[in-house]
Amino acid sequence: MLVIARRLFFYLVTAAIAISLDFLIPRMIPGNPVDAILSKMQGVTITPATIHALDLQFGVNTSASLWGQYTHFWNNVLHGNLGVSTANAFEPVSTVIRQALPYTLGLVGVATLISFVLGTAIGAIVAWKRGSWLDNLLPVVTFFQAAPYFFLAFLAIDVFAVTLGWFPTARAANATDFPAFNWTYISDVLDHSLLPGLTIVVASAAGWIVGMRNVMLTTMDEDYVLIAAAKGLPKRRVIWYAARNAILPSVSGFALAIGFIVSGALLTEIVFSYPGLGSLLLQAVQNNDYELMQGLFLIITFAVLAANLIADFVYVFLDPRTRQEA
Amino acid sequence: MAVGIGTEQVTGGAPVPGAALLGTGSPRRRQRALRLPRSPKIIVGLAMLTFFVLLSVIGPLVAPYSPDQIFANSPVPLPPSSAHWLGTTNLQQDVFSQLLAGGSDMLLVSFIAGVIATALSVVIGVTAGYLGGLADDLLSMLANIFLVMPALPLLVILFGFLGKTGSNDLFLIGFIISVTGWAWGARVLRAQTLSLRNRDYVDSAKIIGERRSRIIFAEILPNLTPIVASSFLFTVLYAVGTYTAMAFLGLVNPNWSWGGILYYAQGANAELTGYWWWYIPPGLAVALLGTSLVLLNFGIDEFINPRLRAAGLSRRGGDRKRARALRSQQFALTPVLPVSRPPAAPLDTTAATAGNGGRA
Numbered sequence: 001m002l003v004i005a006r007r008l009f010f011y012l013v014t015a016a017i018a019i020s021l022d023f024l025i026p027r028m029i030p031g032n033p034v035d036a037i038l039s040k041m042q043g044v045t046i047t048p049a050t051i052h053a054l055d056l057q058f059g060v061n062t063s064a065s066l067w068g069q070y071t072h073f074w075n076n077v078l079h080g081n082l083g084v085s086t087a088n089a090f091e092p093v094s095t096v097i098r099q100a101l102p103y104t105l106g107l108v109g110v111a112t113l114i115s116f117v118l119g120t121a122i123g124a125i126v127a128w129k130r131g132s133w134l135d136n137l138l139p140v141v142t143f144f145q146a147a148p149y150f151f152l153a154f155l156a157i158d159v160f161a162v163t164l165g166w167f168p169t170a171r172a173a174n175a176t177d178f179p180a181f182n183w184t185y186i187s188d189v190l191d192h193s194l195l196p197g198l199t200i201v202v203a204s205a206a207g208w209i210v211g212m213r214n215v216m217l218t219t220m221d222e223d224y225v226l227i228a229a230a231k232g233l234p235k236r237r238v239i240w241y242a243a244r245n246a247i248l249p250s251v252s253g254f255a256l257a258i259g260f261i262v263s264g265a266l267l268t269e270i271v272f273s274y275p276g277l278g279s280l281l282l283q284a285v286q287n288n289d290y291e292l293m294q295g296l297f298l299i300i301t302f303a304v305l306a307a308n309l310i311a312d313f314v315y316v317f318l319d320p321r322t323r324q325e326a
Numbered sequence: 327m328a329v330g331i332g333t334e335q336v337t338g339g340a341p342v343p344g345a346a347l348l349g350t351g352s353p354r355r356r357q358r359a360l361r362l363p364r365s366p367k368i369i370v371g372l373a374m375l376t377f378f379v380l381l382s383v384i385g386p387l388v389a390p391y392s393p394d395q396i397f398a399n400s401p402v403p404l405p406p407s408s409a410h411w412l413g414t415t416n417l418q419q420d421v422f423s424q425l426l427a428g429g430s431d432m433l434l435v436s437f438i439a440g441v442i443a444t445a446l447s448v449v450i451g452v453t454a455g456y457l458g459g460l461a462d463d464l465l466s467m468l469a470n471i472f473l474v475m476p477a478l479p480l481l482v483i484l485f486g487f488l489g490k491t492g493s494n495d496l497f498l499i500g501f502i503i504s505v506t507g508w509a510w511g512a513r514v515l516r517a518q519t520l521s522l523r524n525r526d527y528v529d530s531a532k533i534i535g536e537r538r539s540r541i542i543f544a545e546i547l548p549n550l551t552p553i554v555a556s557s558f559l560f561t562v563l564y565a566v567g568t569y570t571a572m573a574f575l576g577l578v579n580p581n582w583s584w585g586g587i588l589y590y591a592q593g594a595n596a597e598l599t600g601y602w603w604w605y606i607p608p609g610l611a612v613a614l615l616g617t618s619l620v621l622l623n624f625g626i627d628e629f630i631n632p633r634l635r636a637a638g639l640s641r642r643g644g645d646r647k648r649a650r651a652l653r654s655q656q657f658a659l660t661p662v663l664p665v666s667r668p669p670a671a672p673l674d675t676t677a678a679t680a681g682n683g684g685r686a
Contacts, residue, residue, distance in 0.1 A: 014471045022483070029487040142624070146563070146616025148570055151588065151609030154597040162598060169598055217633050256473055256510065263478035267571055271592060281482055285575050293486045297479040304476050 003322045007312045011305045018301040022294045023073045026058050027066075033058045033290055057083055057291065082298070083291030087283050093295035096280065101299065103172055104276030107193050108265040111200035112258070112307075119205035120250055123212025124243040130217065138210075145206035149199065149264035153271035156199045167195040170273040196272040203268070204261045211250050212243075219246040248319055254311040258304055266300075365628060371621030378615045382429030389426040393582045395419060403594075403601045413603035416594045421587070425607050428584045429615075431496060432569050438500030439507060439565035444558040446504065447511030452550070454512070455519025456542060466516060472509035478571065480506060485577040493578045499569065507564045511557030518553050522546050556626045563619040570612050584608035 026033045034054045038046060054060075059069045076082070082093035126134045144152070161169040173188045219225065219242045228238045269278030277296060284292040316322045390411075391397075397410075397418040404414045412421040454465035484502055485493060493499075522528060523546070531545050572578045573585030580586025587608040591597070596604045628634045 010467065010470065011474075013467070014474055017471055018475060021480070025483050026487050029484075033487060142620050143613060143617050146620050147613035148567060148574075148585075148609065148616075150571070150574060150592075151605070151613060154588070154591075154605045154609060157597040158600060158602060162600060214627070214631075214634055218631070221633060255470075259474065259476040262476050263571065266478060267574065270575075271597070281479065282575060285482060285486060285577055288486065288489075290483075290486060293479070293483045297483050300476050300479045304474065308474060 001316075001323075003316055004312060007309065011309060015302060015305060018298060019074065019077055020070075022077075022298055023070055026290065026294075032060055034060045053084075077298070082295035085284075085289055085292040085295075087287035087289040087292060093291050096292065097277070097295055097299050100276050100280050103274060104266070104269065104278065105303070107197055107269070107274065107276060108200065108262060109307075111197040111265065112204065112261055114197075115201040115205040115261075116208055116250075116254070118201065119208025120212045120243075120247055122205070123209040123250075124216050124239065124246065126209065127213040127216030127220065127246075128239050128242075138213075141206045141209050144203060145210065147203070148267070149203045150267040150271050152203050153196070153199050153268045156195055157271065161195055168192050172275050193274075196268055196274055199268055199272075200261070200265045203264060204257075207257055207260075208250060211253060212246060215249050216242060216246040219243075244318075248315070251311055251315045251318060255308045258307050258311075262300060262304055365625045367621045367628070368625035371618045371625060374614060374618030375622065378429060378611075378618065379433065381426070382433045385426035385429055389420075389423040391420045391423040393419065393424040393427040395423075403596070403604055406603050412607050413601070415590060415604055421604055421607060424582050424587050425584070425611065427582045428587060428608060429611070432566060432573075432583045432585070435496050435500045435503065435569050436562045436565035438497060439503040439568075440558050440562035441504075442501060443504035443508040443561040443565075444511060444554060446508035447515055447557055447561075448547075448550075448554060450508070451512035451515030452519050452542060452546065455516040456523055456546065458520075458523075462516070466513070469509040469512045469516070472506065473513070475506075477506040477568065481568065481572060482575070482577060485572065499572075499578055500565070503565045503568050504561070507561050507568070510564075511554075511561060514553055514557055515550060518550055519546060522549055552626050552630050556623050556630075559619050559623050559626070563616055563623070566612065566616055566619070584612050 034051070038051070038054070056072070059066070064072070080094050082097075084090045085093050085096045088096045122137075126137060157169055161167045168191060172192050173185065222242070222245070225238060225242045228241050233241075266276070266278030266281055268274075269276045270282050273279065277300060280292060281296055283289065284296060397414065397420070400418055401416050403416050404410060404418070406413045410420050410422065412425060414420060415424075450465050450469065454462040454469075481502065488498075528541060528545055531541050536545070569578070569583065570585035570588070573580045573583045574589050574592070576589055580589040585608075588605055591601070591605040591608075594601070594604075596602075624634075
């Protein structure tokens with residue numbers, strides 16, 4: 001468990017640095033963010049209270065020291081106060097994000113999990129059958145590894161949703177549906193998440209396939225695999241022995257990959273007009289909604305750190321060596 | 327883009343039989359250097375990359391029209407015709423001309439980002455790996471923090487606050503992308519330096535009394551060349567994807583880059599209305615440019631770790647029978663070359679995510 005404790009410490013440090021960056025970036029960059037925000041608030045009555053709140057948020061016209069502002073910022077973050085979203089009628093950023101978060105967690109979480117399991121399995125098989133026709137998969141995989149997620153999303157919508165009409169083209173549910181916990185609504189949500197989910201799976205599985213294949217090729221040369229085969233164990237068992245060991249770098253590589261996958265998945269959400277964090281990100285960019293941007297950066301970072309922690313638990317579960325050490 | 331998952335595990339987890347031979351200056355070195363371009367992956371990758379570099383350099387010169395030129399006053403994009411090879415946008419601008427004009431900025435930004443990030447990763451990775459101890463712990467932690475933090479929302483706040491000034495400055499864009507993209511290379515280089523540090527030839531150099539700077543620059547760095555090259559290509563690939571994504575979001579000026587064409591196409595719902603000539607060419611161009619970089623990276627990986635090369639036997643000369651025979655006795659293919667395993671990495675905070683954490 002020492003490993004987990006160390007990782008937990010690392011994630012806490014990372015979270016602290018993310019919060020500090022969130023505080024520092026608006027103050028480091030030249031220009032006055034409050035003026036920029038006020039200039040965007042056309043048609044809204046700006047009260048002195050609003051200006052004062054923004055001044056406090058970004059450290060403009062304030063007598064407080066930078067350190068004082070910094071501790072104030074921490075206090076706000078720890079109380080879940082991430083400011084207000086100018087693009088969403090000055091609703092608190094935390095409320096805006098809370099409405100979108102379940103969609104992204106559901107879609108991206110499930111798609112990432114499926115792509116990891118599927119990609120790793122395919123990678124193991126491709127490595128085991130090296131020299132066979134399966135190697136022809138690799139150029140295709142290479143293409144998917146290099147293509148932007150959102151380009152694949154364009155193609156998926158055009159081909160499968162518009163031309164073939166198999167899937168809905170946008171949003172997370174029919175506009176006429178009322179969110180409720182009944183089968184009509186749930187099946188509708190599932191129906192709408194299928195195509196964006198598949199797009200994310202196809203786009204991100206490529207990396208796992210290549211990663212697993214490469215490690216598996218090395219693992220297959222190990223003596224214990226040779227012995228397993230020499231003992232006359234069934235082929236499936238031998239593959240399992242090799243794959244069980246080859247999967248470890250993939251699990252530990254999860255930390256590296258998840259950032260890319262989340263970024264790509266958020267862009268996919270945008271193309272599908274999926275009401276998750278990706279669409280909020282676009283909204284924030286288009287409306288110069290700075291506090292929403294900052295809030296999204298924090299929440300997405302925390303989510304990625306949490307995913308990493310889960311991957312660490314899986315790693316400790318899979319590799320007994322990490323448990324012995326103490 | 328889901329890139330870079332595979333490569334680190336290979337270079338991080340496997341010994342590097344080729345690398346030790348590289349710096350020796352013997353005739354083998356020349357032989358190795360000559361063998362590199364023979365891999366079909368490298369040849370195809372290089373050819374494609376050359377094509378895209380040429381395209382982005384001469385593209386703007388040979389483009390039939392200006393990318394901004396408006397031809398008619400109609401909101402309906404026109405399909406490809408002899409006048410407009412790739413059709414027009416909803417503003418009646420020529421897609422082909424936009425495509426030709428869209429490569430240069432992106433390649434320039436990616437190249438700048440690649441150079442800066444590679445320099446950063448060499449300095450930090452080699453320092454961490456060679457010094458070890460507290461310096462290693464701190465630098466590794468820094469690299470891991472940058473790796474774990476998702477780049478896209480960070481770039482959104484950076485460019486959001488930079489505003490218009492940031493969105494047109496190519497050098498600044500390249501620099502900021504490199505800041506979010508150096509950590510991967512630093513990790514791989516650290517892992518490899520760690521394993522080279524304890525090789526016999528480095529020990530002998532120390533015993534002879536060579537200066538530390540000479541050991542690093544003359545003994546260790548040359549043996550890291552393939553990994554430096556691979557991390558450079560990876561960063562360029564990362565920058566291509568990131569720049570495209572930022573233009574697609576409208577974070578950087580979308581006129582004109584391939585991501586920018588997609589930005590306008592998405593704004594006009596090109597995917598819903600079947601204007602395929604508008605969004606497929608730029609998307610395909612990014613994907614193929616990326617593919618060329620991935621192929622080159624694979625080629626280098628196979629050079630570093632020859633075991634990966636065993637795949638593809640069946641394609642050589644149609645000798646399927648030989649391939650099958652080899653496959654049936656694949657266990658006999660275990661190389662008899664004595665390969666030294668890299669020393670077990672200390673299980674510090676980085677070990678759980680290190681590519682070789684479980685294998686050392």
